[in-house]
Amino acid sequence: MYEFQRQHPIASVSKTLREIRRNIISILVTLFVGASSEAIPFHLLIYIGIPLIFVIGVVAWWRFQYKIEDGELHIRSGIFVRKNLYLTRDRVQVIDISSGVLQRLFGLVKVDIQTAGSTSRDASIEAVTAEKADLINRLLRNGAQQKSADEEAESVESEKSKVYSLPGKHLLIAATTSGRFGIILSVMGTIFSQIEPVIRESEIFDYLFSMLPSQTDGIMIASIILIVIVAAWIFSFFSTLLMYGDFSVEVKKEEIVIMRGIFEKKRITVPYNRIQAIYVNEGLVRQPLGYASAHLESAGYGDDKGTGSLMLFPLIPRKKVEKLIKEIVPQHDVKIDGYTPPFKTLRRYIFRAAFIILLITGLVYYFLYNAAWIWIFPALSIFWGWLKYKDAGIGWDRDNIILRSRTLSKTTAIIKRNRIQDISINQSPIQRYRNLCTIQVYVASGDHGKSFSVKDLDYDDVQMLYVDLQKRKEKETERELTIPQRKAETTLPGWKVNVA
Amino acid sequence: MSKPLFHKLPPRAIRIWQWSNSIGNLFLFGLPALYYLFFQDSVNQVFLISLIVIISIIYLLYLLWIPFLQWKKWRYSVDENEIHLKRGVIIKRETLIPLNRVQHVDTRQGPLLQWYNLSTVSISTAATTHEIPNLDSEIALRVRSTISTNARLAKEDV
Numbered sequence: 161m162y163e164f165q166r167q168h169p170i171a172s173v174s175k176t177l178r179e180i181r182r183n184i185i186s187i188l189v190t191l192f193v194g195a196s197s198e199a200i201p202f203h204l205l206i207y208i209g210i211p212l213i214f215v216i217g218v219v220a221w222w223r224f225q226y227k228i229e230d231g232e233l234h235i236r237s238g239i240f241v242r243k244n245l246y247l248t249r250d251r252v253q254v255i256d257i258s259s260g261v262l263q264r265l266f267g268l269v270k271v272d273i274q275t276a277g278s279t280s281r282d283a284s285i286e287a288v289t290a291e292k293a294d295l296i297n298r299l300l301r302n303g304a305q306q307k308s309a310d311e312e313a314e315s316v317e318s319e320k321s322k323v324y325s326l327p328g329k330h331l332l333i334a335a336t337t338s339g340r341f342g343i344i345l346s347v348m349g350t351i352f353s354q355i356e357p358v359i360r361e362s363e364i365f366d367y368l369f370s371m372l373p374s375q376t377d378g379i380m381i382a383s384i385i386l387i388v389i390v391a392a393w394i395f396s397f398f399s400t401l402l403m404y405g406d407f408s409v410e411v412k413k414e415e416i417v418i419m420r421g422i423f424e425k426k427r428i429t430v431p432y433n434r435i436q437a438i439y440v441n442e443g444l445v446r447q448p449l450g451y452a453s454a455h456l457e458s459a460g461y462g463d464d465k466g467t468g469s470l471m472l473f474p475l476i477p478r479k480k481v482e483k484l485i486k487e488i489v490p491q492h493d494v495k496i497d498g499y500t501p502p503f504k505t506l507r508r509y510i511f512r513a514a515f516i517i518l519l520i521t522g523l524v525y526y527f528l529y530n531a532a533w534i535w536i537f538p539a540l541s542i543f544w545g546w547l548k549y550k551d552a553g554i555g556w557d558r559d560n561i562i563l564r565s566r567t568l569s570k571t572t573a574i575i576k577r578n579r580i581q582d583i584s585i586n587q588s589p590i591q592r593y594r595n596l597c598t599i600q601v602y603v604a605s606g607d608h609g610k611s612f613s614v615k616d617l618d619y620d621d622v623q624m625l626y627v628d629l630q631k632r633k634e635k636e637t638e639r640e641l642t643i644p645q646r647k648a649e650t651t652l653p654g655w656k657v658n659v660a
Numbered sequence: 661m662s663k664p665l666f667h668k669l670p671p672r673a674i675r676i677w678q679w680s681n682s683i684g685n686l687f688l689f690g691l692p693a694l695y696y697l698f699f700q701d702s703v704n705q706v707f708l709i710s711l712i713v714i715i716s717i718i719y720l721l722y723l724l725w726i727p728f729l730q731w732k733k734w735r736y737s738v739d740e741n742e743i744h745l746k747r748g749v750i751i752k753r754e755t756l757i758p759l760n761r762v763q764h765v766d767t768r769q770g771p772l773l774q775w776y777n778l779s780t781v782s783i784s785t786a787a788t789t790h791e792i793p794n795l796d797s798e799i800a801l802r803v804r805s806t807i808s809t810n811a812r813l814a815k816e817d818v
Contacts, residue, residue, distance in 0.1 A: 459786060581761050581787035587752040602787040609787020629756060630742060 164225040164236065170266050171224070171287040176217030177262070226285060228299045233273065235283060247283055249300050251275045254415065257293050258427040269293045273300065274429070324488065326407040326474060334453070334475035335400040337445040404474040411488055418470060428470060434458045436603040438472070438492045439573040439612070440481055440653070447570060452478045456489070457605040468606030482653075485574075492574045496562060497648030498555030505596060505616040506549045513545030514538055552614050554599065555652040556625055556643075562652040563601060563612045572653045573612040579603055583629060585622055595619045620644065664737040664744050672776050673734075673794035677727035679772055685722050688715045736792050738803060740810050743783060745790060760814035761785045765807045767800045783807065 180187065190205070216239070224237045231249035236242065256272040263270055271293050273283040285296070326334075405422035415431040437457040446452060454472040476484055486493040501509075518538045525534060551566040561580070564572045581602040591597055599622050600613040621644045628643075692711045696703060726749060735746040743757040763786060767779045779800035781792045795803060 580758070581785040582755055582757040582790070584756075585754040586748075589750060592752065602785070604786030609785070611787075626754070626756060629758075 162227060162229050164227045164234075166225055167221060167285055168266070168268050168287040168289065169221065170262060170268060172214075172218045172221035174260070174262050174286050175220045175224075176214055179217065179220075180213060228296065231299065233283065233296075233300060235285075245283060247273060247275060247300075252300050253431060254429040255297050255300060256427050256429050257297065258425055260424040263287055264425075271296055321410050321412045322487070324409045324411070324473070324484070326404065330451075330475045331401065331404060331407070333446075333449070333451060334404060335397045337443060337449070337451070338396050338400040400474075404471070407474060409473065409488060416488060418472070420471070420474075430456065430458050430470065432489075432491070435489065435492075436468070436579045436605060437573055437575040437610070437612075438485065438489055439571055441569045441571055442478065443569040446475070447478075450478050451475050452481055454481065454484060457603055457610050459604040459606070468604070469610065491576070492560075494557070494560045494562070494574065496555045496557045496560060496652055497643070498553045498562065498564070498650040498652035498654070499618070499621050499644060499646075500553045500649045501549065501596070501614075501616045502618050504594065506546070508590075508596075508616055509549035509552075510542050510545035513548060514541040517541040552616070553650055553652060553654075554614050554617055554621070554625070555648070555650075556628065561601065561625070563599070563614050564652060564654075565612070565614045571612070573601075574653060575601060575603055575612070577629070580629070581609055583626070585619075585626060587619070591616065591619075597622050599625075618644075664739055664742075666735040666737045666744070666746070669731055669734045669736075669792075669794055670778070670796045670799075671731065672778060672796075674727045674731045675776060676772060676778060676794045677730055678723055681722045681727060685719050688719060691715065734793075738806050738810070741814065743790075743807065745792065755790060757783060757785060757790065758814075759807070759811045762807060762811040765804045765811075767797075767804050769797070781807075 190209075219239050220237070223239055223242075224235070226233065226235045228234070233245075233247040233249075233252075235245040235247075237245070252273055252275060254272075254274040256274065257269050258272070259269045266287070267290070268287045269290050271285040271288060273285075273296075275283070285293075288296070402422050402424075404420050406425070407420045408418075410417040410419070414433075415429050418426075418428045418430065420426050435456055436459050438454065439457070440452050440454050442452040453474055454476060456470050456472045458468045458470060472488065473484060482493070518541070521534055521538050525531075547570075548566045551564055551570045553562075553564045555562045556577070559577055561575050561577055562572065563575070564570070581604055583602070584600040586598045586600065587596070595618065596616045597619045598613060598615045599617060600611050602609045602611045604610075624644050689712075692708055692715065695708065695711065729749045730747070733747055733749055733752070735744075737744045740759070742759055743755075743762075745753075745755040745757075747753055763784050765784070766782045768782060769779045773779060773794065776794075777797050778794045779797045781795060781800050781803050783790045783792070792800075792803065
């Protein structure tokens with residue numbers, strides 16, 4: 161360990177795959193453009209491109225070296241630009257040892273070394289043998305643990321950590337109602353629009369036409385759309401199954417460990433002091449069924465994309481959300497008085513939700529498709545606006561602030577007040593006239609931030625919160641809470657209230 | 661707790677906004693140009709001219725009037741606990757940044773700002789970056805050092 165060493169050669173393959181996955185969009189674009197352009201011979205692109213990517217992977221593996229000396233991890237990497245990363249053992253917060261499909265095929269593991277900063281994503285050793293991983297773990301960890309050997313023994317004893325796992329039935333429901341469906345549909349739509357001309361020119365179309373007895377073009381297109389939707393749903397079903405299969409959350413004294421994935425096992429350790437906010441999502445389909453998903457925002461612990469949003473629990477009956485929060489993240493288990501937007505804002509909510517849909521429907525009805533049933537869309541959007549109005553709310557006490565709102569799914573965010581990065585109040589001219597405002601609260605999450613906002617709250621209420629936040633620095637005893645004089649309309653987060 | 665003391669931007673800031681608007685909004689005139697290029701055969705004269713007139717009015721508004729309003733609405737204050745920003749011509753925006761959340765403060769100066777001896781202070785937290793634009797360079801330095809000193813003091817408290 162005192163000499164520089166390389167990873168297992170298999171790391172070159174996993175590096176290559178990761179590069180491909182990271183640049184998938186530009187690769188697809190190149191392929192599509194290349195396929196349709198005459199200037200560059202297409203096969204040349206493939207014959208040069210694919211080996212090139214693998215060569216890059218191999219060189220990246222060759223150039224990646226690491227050593228541990230005096231409790232300091234030193235990683236050298238980079239193909240053209242040499243990058244040196246030094247991590248001292250005091251800074252190491254968490255070491256995650258996990259294994260993907262590739263690693264498991266060769267009996268290897270992946271070691272992620274995490275510090276508070278976002279640079280820790282680079283301190284990931286892709287493929288080493290289990291013994292080496294163990295050695296790394298001991299060399300980097302023992303410094304922190306050494307001084308408290310007794311404590312450790314004690315903590316091992318007391319650390320009968322509780323594990324919560326996702327029942328199979330819930331996993332199936334989660335996969336069925338997964339919101340990934342929409343994203344996949346749009347991706348498929350783009351791909352389809354690219355390959356559609358190819359299909360049209362080929363004989364498949366003629367063949368299909370001859371197979372189906374006397375179909376009009378319209379029915380043909382409708383059935384194609386239906387097929388695409390079903391395919392997207394099936395795809396999202398299975399991808400959710402693979403992603404959240406084998407899901408479990410382990411609660412330890414100072415951290416929680418989230419494990420998920422069937423083929424690619426992911427293990428994410430989140431220390432409690434890095435949790436910035438908890439939010440619970442109730443999707444359009446899931447809410448009527450009585451289910452929700454719980455998420456958390458953590459600082460510094462982003463995934464590859466640098467977002468800090470992590471799935472805390474993919475699916476849970478809403479009756480149990482409160483219990484879940486109490487047991488996994490007890491500091492976020494609070495109940496406080498909430499204030500909803502005044503009744504006069506209902507029409508603003510409905511107007512915002514329905515206006516564009518109403519306009520489009522009107523135009524379509526008038527010019528294109530004269531059928532009464534399409535007015536169901538504006539009716540739905542009015543209902544949607546009413547839901548948005550009903551779900552909006554804000555509440556705060558000395559240490560917490562809860563924001564509840566709905567875009568498509570209903571989101572309830574529970575934020576510790578000392579985790580707020582900044583807070584903004586926005587007022588449009590009409591809002592100013594009606595004494596309303598929109599509040600936006602930022603918390604840290606991964607490399608960037610995440611904001612939660614509620615629209616059309618009473619300006620005076622929010623002003624109270626604003627004043628209250630400024631008092632934050634005064635002595636604990638002197639601090640008194642400013643809350644609106646009027647009676648609280650609701651209790652947040654309000655799981656129980658809505659169930660009854 | 662005393663009310664925060666708000667400051668305004670220097671009037672020279674208006675000039676900066678005027679310059680940047682006058683250049684940045686030139687693209688608006690691309691719209692009628694594009695329209696003319698695409699529909700060469702069947703250009704609707706009335707539509708084209710009214711488009712140009714409307715765009716010219718918007719352009720002039722953004723050149724002559726909006727920067728003045730922007731300057732009028734901008735307020736900032738820095739005290740030992742937090743930074744307040746107030747701005748917005750059409751949509752009013754108030755922001756509160758607790759000082760112990762500030763990660764770093766920069767001052768920036770492009771060629772245009774340099775010409776007018778102005779600087780922009782940008783304040784970064786772990787989640788967002790906010791700017792106090794077009795401050796007098798001297799004052800910008802002072803604001804920056806006030807923020808960083810106070811931020812350090814605020815951190816020690818926590």
